Amino acid sequence: xxxxxxxxxxxxxxxxxxxxxxxxxxxxxxxxxxxxxxxxxxxxxxxxxxxxxxxxxxxxxxxxxxxxxxxxxxxxxxxxxxxxxxxxxxxxxxxxxxxxxxxxxxxxxxxxxxxxxxx
Numbered sequence: 001x002x003x004x005x006x007x008x009x010x011x012x013x014x015x016x017x018x019x020x021x022x023x024x025x026x027x028x029x030x031x032x033x034x035x036x037x038x039x040x041x042x043x044x045x046x047x048x049x050x051x052x053x054x055x056x057x058x059x060x061x062x063x064x065x066x067x068x069x070x071x072x073x074x075x076x077x078x079x080x081x082x083x084x085x086x087x088x089x090x091x092x093x094x095x096x097x098x099x100x101x102x103x104x105x106x107x108x109x110x111x112x113x114x115x116x117x118x119x
Contacts, residue, residue, distance in 0.1 A: 007102065011055025012039055015098040018109050024049065033082045036075035040098075041083065048091040050080050052115070055100040065099040065112055073116055 016026055019042050027048075028041040040051035052068055073095075080093060097115040101108045 007055050007057055008053075011098075011100040011107075012053045014055075014100060014107055014109060015051065015053040016040060018098065018111065019051070022111075028083075031079065031083060033079040034075075036079035038076060038079050038083070041080070043091075046091065048080070048084070048089075048093045050076055050093065050095045051098055052076060052096070053098045053100065055102065057102045065097045065110075065115065068097055068115070 012029070016029065019026060019040065024042040024044045026040060026042050028038065031038045031041055038050055039053040042049045042051060052072070054065055054068060076095065084090060084093070094114055095116050097112045099110045099112065101110075
């Protein structure tokens with residue numbers, strides 16, 4: 001597996017552990033619909049939370065959260081709409097980003113709640 005893929009998987013695992021430690025219930029990981037993949041679908045306080053995880057080994061090219069582009073947001077919205085249809089439940093939805101930056105052997109985690117909105 002390529003090094004960047006391994007880093008991404010490590011970041012997703014760290015993000016899931018972080019969410020569980022903060023009383024989120026993980027409902028799905030790597031949920032796929034069409035061309036969209038939701039890294040983590042979680043639940044907390046009657047909210048359904050879509051979590052996009054971005055992990056970088058360097059901040060040289062920008063912050064991890066800067067790599068969540070409008071096309072990705074559009075795909076996440078499409079996927080979560082399908083997920084909600086599948087589970088036949090109409091919860092309030094929040095979109096978060098967990099940005100992880102690897103610095104040496106340490107991983108810095110930033111949880112950005114309500115990172116973006118959709119209409």
